[in-house]
Amino acid sequence: MKTIKKPFKVLAAKCLAIPLFAILFIPKLSYADDTALVQGMITNGTDFPAGKTFTVSASLTVNKSINFNGDIINYTGTAGGCLLIKAAGVVIQNGTINGTLTPTTTFTAGSGPSGITIYADNVTITKMTIQNITNYGIVVSGARNKPVITYNTILNTGYIGFFYDSEAATIGGTVTNNVIN
Numbered sequence: 001m002k003t004i005k006k007p008f009k010v011l012a013a014k015c016l017a018i019p020l021f022a023i024l025f026i027p028k029l030s031y032a033d034d035t036a037l038v039q040g041m042i043t044n045g046t047d048f049p050a051g052k053t054f055t056v057s058a059s060l061t062v063n064k065s066i067n068f069n070g071d072i073i074n075y076t077g078t079a080g081g082c083l084l085i086k087a088a089g090v091v092i093q094n095g096t097i098n099g100t101l102t103p104t105t106t107f108t109a110g111s112g113p114s115g116i117t118i119y120a121d122n123v124t125i126t127k128m129t130i131q132n133i134t135n136y137g138i139v140v141s142g143a144r145n146k147p148v149i150t151y152n153t154i155l156n157t158g159y160i161g162f163f164y165d166s167e168a169a170t171i172g173g174t175v176t177n178n179v180i181n
Contacts, residue, residue, distance in 0.1 A: 032055065033055055033056070033057050034054040034055050034056060035056045035057050035058050035060070037054070038054050038056055038060060038073070039060050039061070042060055042061070042062055042063070042064060042066060043061075043063065043064070045064045047067070047069070048066065048067065048068050048069045048071050048095075049069065049071070050069040050070055050071070051069070051070055051071065052071045052072075053071065053072040053073075053074065054071065054072070054073050054074065055074045055076060056073050056074065056075050056076070056077070056082060057075075057076045057077055058077055058080070059077060059080035059081055059082065059083075059084050060082060060083055060084065061084050061086055062083050062084060062085045062086065062087065062090055062092065063086060063087040063090070064087065064090065065089075065090050065091040065092070066090075066091075066092050066093070066095075067093050067094050068092075068093065068094050068095025068096075068128075069094055069095075070094055070095065070096075071095050071096070072095070072096045072097075072098060073095065073096065073097045073098070074098045075097055075098065075099050075100070075113060075115075075133075076100055077113045078112065078113060079111075079112065079113055080113055080114070080117075081113060081114040081115065081116060081117035081136075081139070082097050082099075082113065082114070082115055082116065082133075083097070083115070083116045083117070084117050084119065085116065085117065085118045085119060085120055085123050086119045086120055087120055088120045088121045088122050088123070089120075089121075089122045089123070090120065090123050090124070091123075091124040091126070092116065092123075092124070092125050092126075092128060093124075093125075093126045093127050093128065094126075094127050094128070095128055095129075096128070096129040096130075096131070097115045097116070097128065097129070097130045097131070097133070098131055098132055099113060099115065099131065099132040099133035099134060100132060100134070101132040101133060101134050101156060101157070101158050102132070105134070105158070107134045107158050109158065109159050110135065110159055111134070111135065112133075112134030112135045112158065112159075113133060113134055113135055114133060114135045114136040114137070114138075114139050115130035115133045115136065115137045115138060115154070115157075116128070116130065116137070116138045116139070117136070117138075117139050117141055118138070118139065118140045118141060118144055118147055119141055119142065119144070120144065121144055121145040121146060121147075122145065122146045122147075122148075123140075123144070123147050123148070124147075124148040124149075124150075125138060125147075125148070125149050125150075125152060126148070126149075126150045126151050126152065127151045127152065128152045128153075129152070129153045129154075129155070130152065130153070130154045130155070130157075131153075131154070131155040131156050131157075132155070132156050133156075133157050133158065134157075134158040134159070135157070135158060135159045135160075136157065136159060136160050136161070136162070136163050137154035137157045137160070137161040137162055137180070138152065138154065138161075138162050138163075139160075139162075139163045139164075139165065140163070140164040140165060140166075140173075141165055142165060142166075142167050143166055143167050143170050144166075144170060145170050145171045145172060145173070146171060146172040146173050146174075147164070147173045147174075147175075148173065148174045149162065149173075149174070149175045149176075149178060150174060150175075150176050150177050150178065151177050151178065152178045152179070153178070153179045153181075154178065154179070154180045154181070155179075155181050156181075161180035161181075162175070162178065162180055
């Protein structure tokens with residue numbers, strides 16, 4: 001006796017197979033640009049989920065403190081900085097910024113993207129890894145008072161790992177326990 005599958009069972013099996021394939025394989029092949037998503041999380045003060053990787057192609061304006069919870073930002077921008085800190089008192093911590101600099105990258109010293117650019121007073125950068133950035137790893141731009149730069153690792157920058165551009169008299173600041181290589 002021959003068993004004949006009912007059309008509903010066949011259709012159901014096929015309909016489940018396609019979404020399952022998409023869920024299992026597409027995220028590994030996807031290289032979406034997460035710039036709008038990450039900017040929205042920063043602007044709204046949304047907590048970053050632990051252990052995620054985001055790809056960002058344009059500078060992110062930081063107006064609130066951020067705990068990246070171990071997340072990785074792959075910055076593919078060709079100018080500006082990955083994080084532009086423009087609000088006083090911001091704390092940036094616990095994340096990684098990866099640029100696109102490789103040993104074979106052609107670039108002009110002093111040009112291209114930076115990891116973190118500080119444009120405000122009393123900013124703290126701690127426990128961040130900034131690597132493979134063409135220009136500066138961290139730059140304090142202009143006369144900014146009391147920056148705190150601690151426990152960071154800055155690796156493989158094309159120009160300067162850490163730069164404090166105090167154009168005029170500034171007050172205080174701490175730069176300690178960083179690894180710059």
